[in-house]
């Protein structure tokens with residue numbers, strides 16, 4: 001007889017999963033290779049169930065760790081099939097859990113590197129993989145995937161904890177390991193945002209930043225009923241493929257630029273860039289970037305009194321030492337004129353970020369930079385700040 005879970009399913013965000021229940025819930029019928037070698041899959045499951053430790057163990061599944069196990073054989077097979085795994089590939093799996101997907105990946109690939117934060121899950125996975133005699137092909141790293149340096153891999157295939165979707169995608173796309181593709185199960189709403197195009201209501205900074213460097217393909221939607229325990233949200237499978245010809249752009253500058261453009265995504269860029277706070281910030285950053293040596297507007301001095309116009313007909317003040325320095329107020333107003341002039345002459349002033357393509361955004365950023373207007377001040381700290389601000393809206 002199966003033991004009853006210790007807690008009710010919905011108590012305190014913690015679920016109890018009995019191993020036997022989980023294993024009975026698994027649809028393992030497509031382990032063809034294994035079946036042909038070792039007899040029926042039911043035999044294997046029974047063998048696993050009667051292992052003393054497993055027969056007695058149970059897990060508390062934590063929502064905080066995104067522990068919703070995928071139990072549909074149909075969906076698991078679709079994930080593997082759509083990933084186009086080659087027999088020579090090393091697959092990176094983030095959050096293998098008890099191994100429902102891992103076992104299928106081990107059948108298709110040469111190696112699987114699985115990173116699992118939960119010790120109990122890792123132990124159950126190891127045992128289960130050993131039951132199938134596949135342990136030589138599995139490298140199990142018991143760490144937080146966000147704090148671990150990824151070893152070499154060819155592609156990623158994973159049902160990830162949804163809480164780390166954004167930083168994980170950023171880590172993959174801007175990490176040091178080149179890879180072919182990432183087939184990921186994501187929360188449906190998040191996947192829709194990733195897939196959105198200019199003009200779509202969901203179009204946003206997330207899509208812009210990801211699509212700068214990768215193509216995103218929708219594979220299929222997955223019902224919440226295909227998970228155990230059943231989560232509140234539906235899911236989607238997407239494949240992210242890094243572009244081989246991604247534009248060469250300073251990522252920090254790009255991320256800071258898109259953050260500004262999408263800060264008020266229903267407003268025109270003209271309205272967004274006219275905000276006093278934003279102008280002050282941009283002027284400060286442009287100053288920090290060393291433009292101060294080239295333009296007097298970035299050395300404001302309220303002491304100055306005499307006025308004259310510079311070569312471009314811009315009003316500038318003289319300070320007692322003979323340096324040309326405008327007041328802070330004048331400097332901000334000159335800076336604003338410069339920003340608006342760029343937006344107006346390039347035709348972006350009345351456009352809304354929701355409808356602007358990546359190519360257009362790249363063009364606008366290059367116009368700003370050519371005019372020595374910068375969005376990110378710290379050029380040395382590229383990786384950290386780019387990742388930190390990559391997806392926030």
Ligand SMILES: C[S@@+](CC[C@H](N)C(=O)[O-])C[C@H]1O[C@@H](n2cnc3c(N)ncnc32)[C@H](O)[C@@H]1O
Nearest residue numbers: 068069070095096097116117118144145159161
């Ligand atoms: C949605 S479950 C998926 C389990 C399994 N892949 C499946 O499909 O049944 C997510 C898994 O990721 C693990 N996990 C959560 N946060 C993690 C992190 N930061 N690094 C690595 N694994 C994590 C959880 O313990 C859990 O096993």
